[in-house]
Amino acid sequence: MIRRILPHPALSVLLLVVWMLLVNEFTVGALFLAAVFAVLVPLVTSRFWPDRPRIRFGPDMAAYLAIVLFDIVVANFEIAWIILTRRNRDLRSRWLVVPVELRSAEAITVLAGTISLTPGTVSADVSADGRALLVHALDVADPVAEVARIKRRYETRLLKVFQ
Known part of the structure; x- marks a missing residue:
C-alpha cells in the first residue's frame, strides 16, 4: 500500500527537503505544498522508471x-x-x-x-x-x-x- 502511494520514497523525501529549503521558511502551508509535490511527482514519473536501481542507504x-x-x-x-x-x-x-x-x-x-x-x-x-x-x-x-x-x-x- 505504501509503495503505491510512495513509489520512490527517497525521491519523495528529497523533494520535500529541497522544496522547504527553496521556500526558506517553515510554515504549515509550505510544508503541505511540499508534501503534495513529494507525493505527486514520484507518482506521475514512476512509470518512466520501470527498472530503477536498488540503492542501499546506510x-x-x-x-x-x-x-x-x-x-x-x-x-x-x-x-x-x-x-x-x-x-x-x-x-x-x-x-x-x-x-x-x-x-x-x-x-x-x-x-x-x-x-x-x-x-x-x-x-x-x-x-x-x-x-x-x-x-x-x-x-x-x-x-x-x-x-x-x-x-x-x-x-x-x-x-x-x-x-
Missing part, C-alpha cells in the same frame, strides 16, 4: 558521501596551489580512460558526476556500451595510478551502494 552510502566531500575539499586546495605556484607549461594534463564495472545508467551517472564535482577532473564522455568513462585530469603524474584511485575510491563504493 553505512556504505554515508562512507561514499564522506569520501566525496573530503576529496572535494582537498582537491580545491590542491588546485589553488597549482594555480598559484605553477606555470601552464608545468601542468601534466591527461585524458584518462576509466573502465567501468557499474552496470546501471544511474550508477554510472553518479560516478561521472562525482568525478566532475572534484576540482581538477571532469567526465567528458561515456562509451556507447557504458563500459568506460573518458576523464580529463588537470595535473596527473601517473595516469594508471589515477585511474586506479578513481576506481578504488569511488567505483568500489558505488558498487556497494547500487547493488
Whole structure:
C-alpha cells in the first residue's frame, strides 16, 4: 500500500527537503505544498522508471558521501596551489580512460558526476556500451595510478551502494 502511494520514497523525501529549503521558511502551508509535490511527482514519473536501481542507504552510502566531500575539499586546495605556484607549461594534463564495472545508467551517472564535482577532473564522455568513462585530469603524474584511485575510491563504493 505504501509503495503505491510512495513509489520512490527517497525521491519523495528529497523533494520535500529541497522544496522547504527553496521556500526558506517553515510554515504549515509550505510544508503541505511540499508534501503534495513529494507525493505527486514520484507518482506521475514512476512509470518512466520501470527498472530503477536498488540503492542501499546506510553505512556504505554515508562512507561514499564522506569520501566525496573530503576529496572535494582537498582537491580545491590542491588546485589553488597549482594555480598559484605553477606555470601552464608545468601542468601534466591527461585524458584518462576509466573502465567501468557499474552496470546501471544511474550508477554510472553518479560516478561521472562525482568525478566532475572534484576540482581538477571532469567526465567528458561515456562509451556507447557504458563500459568506460573518458576523464580529463588537470595535473596527473601517473595516469594508471589515477585511474586506479578513481576506481578504488569511488567505483568500489558505488558498487556497494547500487547493488
